[in-house]
Amino acid sequence: MTTAAPASTFFDRMRWLSSEIVLGTLIALLSVFTGIASYQGSMSDSDQNKYQNEGMQTLTDANAEYLTANQFIVYDYSLYDSWFLDETGTKAAYYEANFSEALQTSLKTNPDDPFNPSYYDAVWKDANQMFEDADKKFTVAEEFNTRGDQLQLVMMIMAIGLAFAAWASLLPAESKMRLLFTVLAIITAVLGLAAYLGVPTVIA
Numbered sequence: 001m002t003t004a005a006p007a008s009t010f011f012d013r014m015r016w017l018s019s020e021i022v023l024g025t026l027i028a029l030l031s032v033f034t035g036i037a038s039y040q041g042s043m044s045d046s047d048q049n050k051y052q053n054e055g056m057q058t059l060t061d062a063n064a065e066y067l068t069a070n071q072f073i074v075y076d077y078s079l080y081d082s083w084f085l086d087e088t089g090t091k092a093a094y095y096e097a098n099f100s101e102a103l104q105t106s107l108k109t110n111p112d113d114p115f116n117p118s119y120y121d122a123v124w125k126d127a128n129q130m131f132e133d134a135d136k137k138f139t140v141a142e143e144f145n146t147r148g149d150q151l152q153l154v155m156m157i158m159a160i161g162l163a164f165a166a167w168a169s170l171l172p173a174e175s176k177m178r179l180l181f182t183v184l185a186i187i188t189a190v191l192g193l194a195a196y197l198g199v200p201t202v203i204a
Helices: 010-018 020-085 092-097 101-109 117-123 125-170 176-197
Strands: none
Touching: 010 020, 010 176, 020 092, 020 101, 020 117, 020 125, 020 176, 101 117, 117 125, 125 176
């Protein structure tokens, strides 16, 4: 009389998930992605500091350029007042020759109102451009900061998955906990991969 083989349980059917091949592959993949995320996160932090420092330097230069432009405006006002009072005198040509290029251009295009918005735009052009450049650098720095934070999250998820896979590999093959830790490692690997694919790319 033959004895019927016991029906396989769900645990028996899923035992292959905790095989050495699956666990070895999981550990390898999780290790690689943890290392990649760590390296890229470190590079993002470095780029953040780089653009933050460049932005601060550009902002400092922009402030200096703005103050210089204001001094030119005051000087233009002084020269213009002197020129206006002596427009037909012997010193008028001297005053006019010392006008800034912006004021000379403005006088040609709008002699009745030389200190118009176009004049100020011309005088502050370089300073305003530098302020814009500083803002762009700060924006890029913030984008690298966001990228670095998300890579840190990826690294944490992958590290947790790696820990699950490592614990599973230490347990005997017939242990149900081995299968549980393997499943958890697979879930965290999928979550980590999804998080990695969602990390923004920064175009500097």
